[in-house]
Amino acid sequence: MSISLPTPNxxxxxxxxxxxxxxxxxxxxxxxxxxxxxxxxxxxxxxTICVEIGSGSGIVSTFLxxxxxxxxxxxxxxxxxxxxxxxxxxxxxxxxxxxxxILCHLLDPLSSRLRNKVDILVFNPPYVPTGMTELLDTQHxxxxxxxxxxxxxxxxxxxxxxxxxxxxxTPSGKMYLVTVVQNKPLEIIRKMEAKGLICKEIIKRRAxxxxxxxxxxxxxxxx
Amino acid sequence: xxxxxxxxxxACHVKNCTKDNxxxxxxxxxxxxxxxxxxxxxxxxxxxxxxxxxxxxxxxxLGDESLPEQMPDQWTEEQLKALHHxxxxxxxxxxxxxxxxxxxxxxxxxxxxxxxLAEHEVGR
Numbered sequence: 506m507s508i509s510l511p512t513p514n515x516x517x518x519x520x521x522x523x524x525x526x527x528x529x530x531x532x533x534x535x536x537x538x539x540x541x542x543x544x545x546x547x548x549x550x551x552x553t554i555c556v557e558i559g560s561g562s563g564i565v566s567t568f569l570x571x572x573x574x575x576x577x578x579x580x581x582x583x584x585x586x587x588x589x590x591x592x593x594x595x596x597x598x599x600x601x602x603x604x605x606x607i608l609c610h611l612l613d614p615l616s617s618r619l620r621n622k623v624d625i626l627v628f629n630p631p632y633v634p635t636g637m638t639e640l641l642d643t644q645h646x647x648x649x650x651x652x653x654x655x656x657x658x659x660x661x662x663x664x665x666x667x668x669x670x671x672x673x674x675t676p677s678g679k680m681y682l683v684t685v686v687q688n689k690p691l692e693i694i695r696k697m698e699a700k701g702l703i704c705k706e707i708i709k710r711r712a713x714x715x716x717x718x719x720x721x722x723x724x725x726x727x728x
Numbered sequence: 729x730x731x732x733x734x735x736x737x738x739a740c741h742v743k744n745c746t747k748d749n750x751x752x753x754x755x756x757x758x759x760x761x762x763x764x765x766x767x768x769x770x771x772x773x774x775x776x777x778x779x780x781x782x783x784x785x786x787x788x789x790l791g792d793e794s795l796p797e798q799m800p801d802q803w804t805e806e807q808l809k810a811l812h813h814x815x816x817x818x819x820x821x822x823x824x825x826x827x828x829x830x831x832x833x834x835x836x837x838x839x840x841x842x843x844x845l846a847e848h849e850v851g852r
Contacts, residue, residue: 576767605734609843
């Protein structure tokens with residue numbers, strides 16, 4: 506049974522913000538829907554530390570904080586883009602919760618302390634297949650382009666995190682990852698299973714040209 | 729708003745910096761106290777995730793002496809309330825966090841810690 510939660514308020518964000526920060530779109534909403542679908546499962550584990558990589562507008566971190574209970578969990582939100590960190594703070598405020606944005610690349614300053622401590626990890630990565638030059642340029646510019654350019658198979662950035670994942674999750678920990686079909690989700694599932702994790706596509710839909718899905722990656726088996 | 733609960737999770741990640749890279753030392757801070765909804769069950773659940781001595785040292789460096797040197801085995805409600813205050817209500821809005829190992833300075837501005845490194849400092 507899924508629980509219905511309100512979509513966070515992002516009416517305070519302006520056209521000017523969206524010049525620098527990714528505007529929530531279908532790939533953001535499918536991630537919200539996946540979290541909502543798993544709401545009971547997530548709440549049942551009483552997550553203590555939740556982390557979102559690449560929080561952008563802050564809509565997903567806000568939704569996650571509301572889902573787990575704003576004073577029941579620490580939600581850390583990283584982004585490589587300073588505008589995104591500022592906007593994430595504003596979105597938290599507009600929704601009367603508190604988030605903790607950190608300006609950094611992926612989990613760089615957190616990964617040593619977060620070893621086996623992450624209960625929920627959420628990542629809507631730059632998943633669009635691009636050339637390597639575009640990937641490197643956008644990651645270097647630390648602006649809106651970093652939200653989508655993903656290099657070979659759109660997997661270069663995602664793979665960095667998937668390689669760390671077995672060291673990050675608690676025994677009941679879970680990661681929710683947005684993918685498009687070009688990322689080869691079946692290959693991701695096989696690769697994660699080879700690392701001893703359980704990986705399942707929990708939601709899938711077509712949005713315009715993109716065939717989107719969300720993978721749940723966990724140590725434990727869930728339905 | 730770098731709260732001490734967040735600070736307790738941040739380490740220096742400069743290439744080859746592995747000694748004394750945690751906790752980062754605060755300096756030139758603008759400290760703001762903001763009441764946060766109290767959930768002592770959460771605070772208790774968070775205990776195993778904390779590096780206690782790092783937290784105590786950091787709180788003391790900011791002038792808060794309320795935490796005991798050793799993490800208590802049995803917690804009183806009063807102790808948990810003090811811990812809630814230190815973790816959730818002390819916000820560093822501006823200032824610097826310096827690595828005691830390599831000296832790298834991570835600035836905090838408008839409540840956002842800048843943990844980005846220059847290309848040549850990255851360990852990956």
